[in-house]
Each structure stands twice: as C-alpha cells, then as structure tokens.
Amino acid sequence: MSMREELLEILEDIRPDTDFEGEEALIDDNILESLDIVALVGELNDAFDIEITVDELIPDNFNSVDRLLDMIERLQD
Amino acid sequence: MPITSISFIIFLAVIAGIYFVMPAKKRWMVLLAASYIFYLLASPKSFVFLLITTVTTYYGGRQIGKCEERYRKRLSEGEFDRAARKELKAESKKEKKKWMLAVLILNFGILAVMKYFGTYIDMLAELLHADWMHVGSSILIPLGISFYTFQSMSYIIDLYRGKYDPDTSLVRFALFVSWFPLIIQGPISRYDQLALQLYEGHEFDYTRVTRGAQLIMWGFFKKLVIADRVAVLVSTVFDNYKDYSGVYVIAGIVGYSIQLYADFSGGMDISQGVSQIFGIKLIENFERPYFSLNMNEFWRRWHVSLGNWCRDYIFYPISLSKSFSKMTKKARNIFGDRIGKLTPIIIAQTASFVIIGIWHGAQIKYLVYGFYQAFFINIGLIFQPQFKRLAEILRINTDAWSWKLFLMIRTFTLITIGRFFDRGPRFLVAVRMIRAMFVFNPEELFNGGIFTLGMLPRDFQLIAVCLLIWLGVSIAQEKGYVIRDVIGRQNLLFRWFIYLGGFIAIIVFGVYGVGYDANTFIYRTF
Incomplete structure (x- = not known):
C-alpha cells in the first residue's frame, strides 16, 4: 500500500463522511476539528514512525492530503 | 471614557x-x-x-x-x-x-x-x-x-x-x-x-468607514437597548436571591444568558466596527453560539478567541505531548481502543476548561464553572456511540428541523444553568439558586409578580421585539447573508430609513442615567 493510500485510510477512519481527495481546506473549513487532529496525529505517528510535535500544528500542514504527505515526508527525512 | x-x-x-x-x-x-x-x-x-x-x-x-x-x-x-x-x-x-x-x-x-x-x-x-x-x-x-x-x-x-x-x-x-x-x-x-x-x-474608504460605523451602531443597540435593560431584572434576582424561587430564578438566569450575550457580543461589534474604520479586520469572536446543537459546538462559537487560545496553547500541547502518547498506549490496553484514545483528549479538554473557568476569576465558583463545561462535553464524547445507537433504536430522524431545535434548546438550557456559577456571587449561592429554580410557581407569570423585578410589561414587549429582530438577523447570517451588504444595496431612501430608525431607537430605547450602568461591560472585569 502506498503512503497516500495508507494516509487516506487513516483519514477516512476518522471522518468516514468526507471525500478527502477533493478537500483543500480541511482545517480552514473546520472539517477536521481539534479532537480529530489529536486522533490523526496519534495515528500518523504510529503508522509512519514520525513524531508530529505541536510546532507542526499549523493549518498549512493539515489542510489537504498533499500537504499532509509533504509534512510526513519531511518528518521522515 | x-x-x-x-x-x-x-x-x-x-x-x-x-x-x-x-x-x-x-x-x-x-x-x-x-x-x-x-x-x-x-x-x-x-x-x-x-x-x-x-x-x-x-x-x-x-x-x-x-x-x-x-x-x-x-x-x-x-x-x-x-x-x-x-x-x-x-x-x-x-x-x-x-x-x-x-x-x-x-x-x-x-x-x-x-x-x-x-x-x-x-x-x-x-x-x-x-x-x-x-x-x-x-x-x-x-x-x-x-x-x-x-x-x-x-x-x-x-x-x-x-x-x-x-x-x-x-x-x-x-x-x-x-x-x-x-x-x-x-x-x-x-x-x-x-x-x-x-x-x-x-x-x-467611504464604504468601509460607514460599514464600521453601522457595526458600532448595532453594538450600541445590543448593549444599550437589550443588555442594560435586562441587567436590571438579573441584578434584582441575583442581589436578592434569598427572596426568589421558581419562575423568578428562571427569569433571572435566562435574562442573564441574554444579557451576557448582548453585552459581550455588542462590545465585540463596537471593537470590530472601530477597527474596521481604520481598515483593520479582527477575528470573529461569536458565531451565533445559541444555535449550537451541543456543548462542544457551543464552545467553538462562543468567545472563539479564548477557545482558540486554549486549544493552541493548552489542549494541543497536553494531548500531543510524549508522556500523553505513552499514556494513550497504556490506556488502550486497559480501557480498550476507543476510550484509550479518548483519555488524553478528555484530560486535555478538562484542563482547557479549567483554565477557561479560572481565566474569569479566582473564586471556586469559576473552577466549578470550568468543570461543569468539561463534564458535559466529555460525557458527550465518551457516550457518543451509545447516544447514536439510542437515536437509531428510538427511530429519531436526526436531520429533522424539530430535532435540531430540540438540541439547540437543550444546549441553551445546559449552558444557561452553568451560568449560575458565573453570575451567582458564590459557589454555594449558585447551588442554592439551582435548587430554588425547581420550585413550581408558574402562577407568578400571570399575577403580575414577574413585573416587580425592574422590568415593566412594556420593557418585556420591547425586549421581545428586539430579540426577534436579532433572531432574524442571526438566521439570515447563518444562511450566509451579510446584512450590511444587503442593506447597502437598497435604495437611498430605504437605506436611510433603516439607519435613522436604528439611531433613533438607540437614543429612545437605550438605557441611560441613574440606576443604569452603561459604563461597564461584563467582560471588562475579566
């Protein structure tokens, strides 16, 4: 499974009713709330063996699948 | 000044x-x-x-x-x-x-x-x-x-x-x-x-400056016509809490919910309007909170800037800290996957609300106020699946407007009862007033007793009309209308009819003078 597919699976687990591929403003449009973010960060840390600290919690890193992938890759580096 | x-x-x-x-x-x-x-x-x-x-x-x-x-x-x-x-x-x-x-x-x-x-x-x-x-x-x-x-x-x-x-x-x-x-x-x-x-x-920019002035006027309306008028009734009940029970206490606390919202959001409109005159846009601090379907949503729409502050500087740092992620793993082993994952969220959430509580002041009542909010939000979170299941069993159509209205009234009620800990002078007084609220005396509504609290029948009528106007504006805003733009597109005569009407209403119906304290905003003391 590619990283993108894995990420989408995690996201859909948290918010089953959202089409994540089409969204560009997950934070700005309040699709992901603070509780979702905490759940998401926990899952991402486990799945990709990274450590997302509170410094990374800016809307820019979480607004779309692409932005999330960028952040994960950067933290894996 | x-x-x-x-x-x-x-x-x-x-x-x-x-x-x-x-x-x-x-x-x-x-x-x-x-x-x-x-x-x-x-x-x-x-x-x-x-x-x-x-x-x-x-x-x-x-x-x-x-x-x-x-x-x-x-x-x-x-x-x-x-x-x-x-x-x-x-x-x-x-x-x-x-x-x-x-x-x-x-x-x-x-x-x-x-x-x-x-x-x-x-x-x-x-x-x-x-x-x-x-x-x-x-x-x-x-x-x-x-x-x-x-x-x-x-x-x-x-x-x-x-x-x-x-x-x-x-x-x-x-x-x-x-x-x-x-x-x-x-x-x-x-x-x-x-x-x-x-x-x-x-x-x-002429348009921007006049829009700023209009927002200031709307803020004056909420503060001077609504908040300061209801304040008299609220003070009467809370200052003499020993004398009141049942519908009087309910009138006092519902009045306070109205007063607080009108006072604080009116003050925000004035701040926004003043800033707008100088070309500065502030963040929205209220997003029509009384339309919220649950407490969690309410706190996303009420005093947004304080909520966001607590989210970014208390909730996230606690819930995402290393020690908490270790705790999550342990909690998952003990309580199972779902509750385990919720544990850090519940703790961080409670901490945030305690801070919101004591942000208002040092008294025990504010601490209780914080815990009260956290309690209902956490209950909602923990029992979410059970509530969902219950709704299915009872065949509740959760999309029906009547159901949503019920949820709004429920949220408003819970929030309003919580306000006893804010407005009540002390924790024990708040508890006493909550108990007194359950005395059954509806006849007082019809025998004129309710008009002895500092608001005459015409005051009640005026407040009712004002609240209806405010409700209409809020519903339109919920639907995405920007009221000032809508009015701005009307013909000159109608536009000025509204502006002058609003101005005269504030002058005539605003509450000034002896016995009224238009000088202070509730949140000024926090």
Whole structure:
C-alpha cells in the first residue's frame, strides 16, 4: 500500500463522511476539528514512525492530503 | 471614557480625522498614541503593567529571534549529517525555551498576583475571621490584563514554535499589545493576524468607514437597548436571591444568558466596527453560539478567541505531548481502543476548561464553572456511540428541523444553568439558586409578580421585539447573508430609513442615567 493510500485510510477512519481527495481546506473549513487532529496525529505517528510535535500544528500542514504527505515526508527525512 | 459614550464617539472621530490626513507610513503612530491615551484615561494607575508586558515580551521575542539566527548561521557554515543537525536544533530549542519560559513566568506571574491574590487574601481573612486582612478587594486589577497578557503570550509561544520572526520595533510592537478597541474585552488576537494590519497605513474608504460605523451602531443597540435593560431584572434576582424561587430564578438566569450575550457580543461589534474604520479586520469572536446543537459546538462559537487560545496553547500541547502518547498506549490496553484514545483528549479538554473557568476569576465558583463545561462535553464524547445507537433504536430522524431545535434548546438550557456559577456571587449561592429554580410557581407569570423585578410589561414587549429582530438577523447570517451588504444595496431612501430608525431607537430605547450602568461591560472585569 502506498503512503497516500495508507494516509487516506487513516483519514477516512476518522471522518468516514468526507471525500478527502477533493478537500483543500480541511482545517480552514473546520472539517477536521481539534479532537480529530489529536486522533490523526496519534495515528500518523504510529503508522509512519514520525513524531508530529505541536510546532507542526499549523493549518498549512493539515489542510489537504498533499500537504499532509509533504509534512510526513519531511518528518521522515 | 466608556465606549458607549458621546465622548468616545468624539474621540474616535478626532483620531480617525488625524489618521487619514497623516502620511500613510506614519499612520500607525496615531493608533498607538490613541491607544495609550485611551488606556491612560481609563486606568492610569495600571499603565505601568501594560508597559512591563510590552517591554518584556518584545525583549524576550528578540532574544528568541537571535537564538534562531545563530542556529541558521551555524547550519549554513558547515556540513552536518542528520544526527548533528538534530542536535544543533535541539540545542537552539533549549536556549529559546529558556527565554520563552522567563517571559511566560514573569507575565503570567503578574497576571496571577494582580488578578487572583486579592481574592485569596480575602478568602483567608474570612477563614481566620481577621477583619484587618480584608484588603483583597482594594488591590487594583489592571484594565484588560487577561486580554493583553494572553495576546502577548501567544506571540512569545508562536516565536518559540518558529511560526514567524520577531517584531523588530518596540514602539510598533507596543501598538500590537495595546490596540484600544480590543484591550478591554478582546478578541484575543494573534500577532500574524493583527500586527501587519495595524502597521500598514490604510487609505480612507467611504464604504468601509460607514460599514464600521453601522457595526458600532448595532453594538450600541445590543448593549444599550437589550443588555442594560435586562441587567436590571438579573441584578434584582441575583442581589436578592434569598427572596426568589421558581419562575423568578428562571427569569433571572435566562435574562442573564441574554444579557451576557448582548453585552459581550455588542462590545465585540463596537471593537470590530472601530477597527474596521481604520481598515483593520479582527477575528470573529461569536458565531451565533445559541444555535449550537451541543456543548462542544457551543464552545467553538462562543468567545472563539479564548477557545482558540486554549486549544493552541493548552489542549494541543497536553494531548500531543510524549508522556500523553505513552499514556494513550497504556490506556488502550486497559480501557480498550476507543476510550484509550479518548483519555488524553478528555484530560486535555478538562484542563482547557479549567483554565477557561479560572481565566474569569479566582473564586471556586469559576473552577466549578470550568468543570461543569468539561463534564458535559466529555460525557458527550465518551457516550457518543451509545447516544447514536439510542437515536437509531428510538427511530429519531436526526436531520429533522424539530430535532435540531430540540438540541439547540437543550444546549441553551445546559449552558444557561452553568451560568449560575458565573453570575451567582458564590459557589454555594449558585447551588442554592439551582435548587430554588425547581420550585413550581408558574402562577407568578400571570399575577403580575414577574413585573416587580425592574422590568415593566412594556420593557418585556420591547425586549421581545428586539430579540426577534436579532433572531432574524442571526438566521439570515447563518444562511450566509451579510446584512450590511444587503442593506447597502437598497435604495437611498430605504437605506436611510433603516439607519435613522436604528439611531433613533438607540437614543429612545437605550438605557441611560441613574440606576443604569452603561459604563461597564461584563467582560471588562475579566
């Protein structure tokens, strides 16, 4: 499974009713709330063996699948 | 100079006049001068505290910036492998952390001493029956200290997190800390949202200025016509709580829910409107909170800037910390996957609400207020699947408008009962009033008793009409209409009919004079 597919699976687990591929403003449009973010960060840390600290919690890193992938890759580096 | 006074309007007109004739590059100086004059007129004795926060935050911020510069320079000077880079970064972070903590401890220390010390002294005096110790209430709480401290501390934490670079001018930074429309009751604004807007010289724009003035008028309407009128009834009930039960207590607390919203959101409209005149857009602090379907949603729509502050600087750091992620793993083994994952969220959430509670004041009642909110939100979170299942079993159509209305009323009721801990003078009084609320005496509604609380039948009628207007505006806003744009598109005659009508309504129906206290906003004391 590619990283993108894995990420989408995690996201859909948290918010089953959202089409994540089409969204560009997950934070700005309040699709992901603070509780979702905490759940998401926990899952991402486990799945990709990274450590997302509170410094990374800016809307820019979480607004779309692409932005999330960028952040994960950067933290894996 | 109360912001609902004629002198404030004149002050504003003079400042705006000077602002727009100044060269664009120097306009921010007018705003700073205005902010300092405003503060000195309102609270000259506490001005020094404002200066201390400004200078220490600015200086700490510069030091954090220097740590970052040194780190970048060292990084550019040599070839580092991943481990060395990480070590260098950790070193720099440690240095930055020292500065951040120094600024936080100093400023939150001042806040704690000025705001809470007096209450504790008085509590102790009461315990010891020592009258001479009752000096707490004479300690001066600097005006707006909770607001400007929280605003400044968000700047220093953001710098530590590397969100932006520090401000390089102390004088300009002083404006960010003291911008007068928001120093009394917020919204608590972030540096990256506000500062550049303040420093930039905005041109005069007729439409923008008139829209700002209209928003100020709407704020005056909420504050002077609604909040201050209902305030009389609320004070009567709460000041003489021993005499009232049943429908009187219900009238008192529902009145308070109306008063608080009208007072606080009216104040926000005035802050927004004043800022808009100068081309500055503040964040929305209220998003029609009484339409919320649950408590969690309510707290996303009520006093948004404080909620966001707690989310970013308390909730996230706690729930995402390393020790909490370890705890999550343990909790998952004990309580299962779902509750295990929820555990850090519940703890962080409770901590955030306790802070929101004691942000209002030091008394035990505010602590209870925080726990009360956290309790219902956590219950909603923990039993979400069960509630969903129950709705399925009972075949409830959760999309029906009547169901949503029920949820809104339920949320409003829970929030309103919680307000006993805010408005009640003490915790035990609040409990006593909640119990008194359940006395069954509906006949008092029809025998004229309800009109002895300081509001005559015509006051009730007026408030009903005002609330209907406000409700209509709110529903339109929910549907995405911008009311001022809608009115702005109408013909001249109709437009001015509305403006003049609103103006006359405020003059005629506004509450002024003896017995009414239009000078103070509730949140001014926080």
